[in-house]
Structure formats: structure tokens, C-alpha cells
Amino acid sequence: MVNVLAVLGLLVRSIVWLDRAFPNTKKKCMDANHYFCLISNVWILYFFTCNHFWHLVYAVEAYMVSNNKEMNTGMKVFVGWFIPLFMAGAAAVVVYYQGFNSCFSLSLTRSSIVYILFLSPVVMVMLINPVIFYQAGKSAKRALIWHYGRYTSSERKLVDAIHTKFYLILIIYFICWIPNLVNAGLWLRYESSRTSFIPDEKSILALFILMAVTNPLQAVLAALVFWGLPNTNRLRLNIFHRSEAHYNNSSGSSIINRSGLSGISTGSESEPLLSYRTKTTF
Template identity: 30%
Template sequence: MADPTIQTFCCHHNNSTDMAVVIMQEFDTDAYNTVCMLSSAMGILGAVYQVLPREESNFPHRWHTFSAARGREIIVWLAVADLFASLGVFIRSALWMNFKSIMPTEDDTSSVVFCAISSAWTQYFYTATWIWTLCYAIDMRLLLIERPGHPRYYHAVAWMCPAILTTFGLSILYTPDAKCSSCHNSTSLSSAVLRILPNYCATYIPLAVVMITNPTLYMAATRDLTAAVSCSMSQVTGRERKLVQTVRFKFALTNLVYYICWMPNLINGVLLWTLWFKLPIKVIISLWYIMAVTNPLQAFFNALVYQKWGRSEKFRLSWRRTLSDRVHDWRGVNTLLPETTPLLNQRFTPHTSINGSSSL
């Protein structure tokens, strides 16, 4: 899981009165690691399912074909980031159970290094999943207002921003000596602010930004789709109305999955910073277990909500599409727009078979 609190436990702790040490005395690390391994294993299965190549879909209208291709590209990269994040959680938990310690002793340098690297790996790829989730919402919004996507910008932001944020947050936390014991001491609040708060901000700010921005983008995209349907025909039939309802429901489920998987992290962060020395230890541990379940399951839930609805998906055994084909799909709207007169009048015609399914 991507939690800054667990990351502080990677440091050296030699004070028996340290709050982190007190928590660990009541924390069943084997049970926790088992939960992490089970949930991350499901996440790995969900991510692999999303990455597997599909047969090309033949939709009744070119607009549906381009929307499916554009959305599919982002979903695959989201699944790739989820796959590496879940692998990181699984391997870290397995090694914690058998070889390493969640809370290293004063002379256990190898556990500190392992914990720091594995935490950086997990945080980096989970942050990438948040940004890819945002990119999908942005691209669907652009698609419904007939604008081309920006895959190069998506990749630049989705891979570079997590690297900057992860390096910034963890380097302040672990350098120069990986001693965070004073950060959990009630007499050293200034040290906590200087060493721990930057990592919390680097983790939770992008998480909260996506949580706020995505519902807004999806509501705007739904309004665009509704307006397109209303303007293209003098009256809206049940078929077009069902399409709008399906897209709206799919966007709502996408937001719901994100909230279920990551809202416990925000709650944990707020409670720890406001009630750290008053919060019951059992509450803290309970939140960790909840995050251990929900965070890795993001990939599994995404495999359910991002798949094509109303159409069976066929897998293929080889990657037959070339890079030029993928670039053509991304830029397809550019070539599609001049051929429509206008696109909105072609998008939903009485001859278009929707069948109540959505390719978004």
C-alpha cells in the first residue's frame, strides 16, 4: 500500500517510548503481510487481464471505433502501472514475512535499504496510476468535445511527476541517516513537520487532486454526450437514452472504485496529523488493514469497470498492431473531423446500432 506512515517505520528506531515502537508491539505483522499478499495477488490478476491484447472491435460507427482505441491505450498503461505497484506490494510483504523486518533495529541497515527502495517503488507506481486515471477522464472529455488526445503529454506527466514527487518526499524522510524516531515523539513536532510532512504532501496532494477533478470531468463529459444526442436528432429515442445512461453509470462506477480504494488513505492521513497522540492504536492498525485490502485491489476493480460493456472481448495471442497503428488511433479524431458534416449529425443516427453498450 502507498502509505507515508508505514514508510516512516522503515527508519531506525531505538527508543522504547517511541510511538512507532508502541504501535508495533500490538501489530501482527504476519497477518498484515498475509492480507497484503492476498489483495496484491488479486490486483496482479486484474492488471494482467487488462494488459492482455484484444481483438480489434468493429463498431457500427467510426466514432465508436476511435473512442474504444483511445480509451484502450490509457487503460493499458494504467494497468501496467497497477501491475508493477501490486508486484511491489506482494514482493515486499513476502520478504517482510520471511527475511526482513518492517521496523529495523539500530544496526539493521539492509532492512532499512530494502524498505526504502520497496516503498519508493510502490509509491511511484501508485502515483502513476492516479495520474493515468486522471488522463483517462481528461481524454474522455476531449473525445466528447471532438478534440484529439495528447498521448505524449499523458506519458510525460504520468511517469515524470511520480518520479519527482517520490524522490522529493522520500529523500527528505530518509536522508541523511534514516532516523525518524524523533518524528514520532510528542516533544519533537517541528522535526515531524520538517521530515514527514513533505512526504505526506507528495503522496496525498495528487491523490486528492484526482479525487476532486475526475468527478467534475466526468459530469462535464456526460453533459457533452447528452447535448450531442439531443442536437443530432429532433427527438431522442430509447436507444440513445440508454447509451447516455450507460456512459453515466460507467463514469460513476469509475469514480466510486477510486474513492473506495483511496479514501481510507486520506482518512488515515487526516486522523494521524490531527489526533496522532490521542488516536487509539487499534484505530490506526484497523486503518492499515483497510488500506492493505483496498489499495492493491484497485487493479482488480479497474478490470471490471474499464472493460467494454455489452460486447464480449476476444483475446489474441500476438501483438499484431504496430506503433504506427497505435499513433493513428490516437490521432484518429483529427482525420475523422474533416470527413463529418458535421460529426454530431452522424454520431447518433437512426441507422446506428447502439445496443445500449458503451465503448468508452
């Protein structure tokens, strides 16, 4: 959901600015274009930041479920909604505290702060989530062995399905957000040394187009991983469905997707490692 709202903000802002409805930086009084610039920028920053923090929440909760624990709902709401709100508010203050006419004209210092506030969650997810996913996979494997006293092909297929889902989540995230890190690095280097470094205009344009495609595309690709392809009212990727169905039909019920691992009935957070459909909002 947060991805959809962020992309919707990008789409509306792009349509308005294609009509050249830019705010006049020379005006001392606010007009509709200034208000739109402020609201749209904060909207986009907030919901994209929520997207990054919900990825972190997903990883932490997957790890906790694999260890027979449950993440507090209040903590999820705080991390997923309120921390991004604080960061978006801080970015708005940095940009507009000297006046609302600075929607486009930012100094190097203020631009750097905004880039840090926007991209630090991206770097955090790229560094932390792989470690958490790795530990969650190991914990799920240990839980299966401890519960059944065995590790046969059935358990192995379920663990492989969990690992595959984690890999897909990380690959999609890296592909969709690395262009933003590259763009930030190039732009900040250009602003700090305009005379010694002038990037190629075609390369910058290609990078902008790549970001315009990959950032919204993450919403689609992440939905396919988290929810799967629609198929007779069962929303999950076939590889996960087959692995889970095979294991549930084997000699023992799945400790991961049933109440044995998380202590909650099937269909809620008792199955976050495979389908993860209900409580975590993206």
C-alpha cells in the same frame, strides 16, 4: 498495469518484512535491508501515484473525445509517468537526504511532506474527476443531439451507460482510497499532539487492514469497469455492451463509438467513453 506493479511491490515488501528483515536504523553503513527499504518504498509510491494521475488522464481524455478532440500522446505520457516520477523522487529526497538510515524514523515535518506528496493526487482526483466526468457526459449528450437532431430512447440508453461507467469509476476510487486519507489525518494528529490524542489500537489496526484490502482491490475493480468481464473475447461490462450494441443496431450509427465524434477508427480512442481499451494504460 501500474496498479499491478504497485501491488506487487506491496506484496514483496510485506513478505520480506514479515521475515523481520527490517533495516537497522542504528547502523551507519548501508546494507541490503536499507537498499530494499529505499527501493520498495519508492517503487510503491511511484506506481500508486501513476495510478492516480492516469485516472486524471482518463477523465480529461474522455472529456476531450466527447468534444471531438484528442489528447496529445506526449501530454499523456508526461502527466501519467513523469509527474509521478518527480513526486516520488521528491519524497525520496525528503526522507533520505540526511542518510539512508531514516527508513522508519521520520520527523513530523518530513512525514507530513511525504503524506502530502502521496495523498495530494488522491484528493485531486476526488475533487476534479467528478466535475470532468459530469462535463463529459453533458458533452456526449450534446454531440448526439447535434449530430442526429434527436434524443430518443436509443441515445438516452447510450448516455446512461456512459454515466453509469463514470459513477462506477468514482465509487470504486472513493471506497478504495478514503481509508488512506482517514489514516493520514489520524496519524498526523497523533504525532502533533501525543498527549491529548491517543487513537484506539484496535481501530487503527482495523484501518490498516482495510487499507491493505482496498488499495490492491482497486486494481481488480477498476479492471472490471474499464475492461469488463471476459466473455467470448469481448472484454466489457454487460451493461455497456448491451447499450452500445442496441444503439449501433438502431437507425443511426453511434457517433460516440464510431469515427463521427473523435475522428479515429473504431477500436482506438474513438470509443473511450464506453470501452476505452487501447491507448490509456492503467
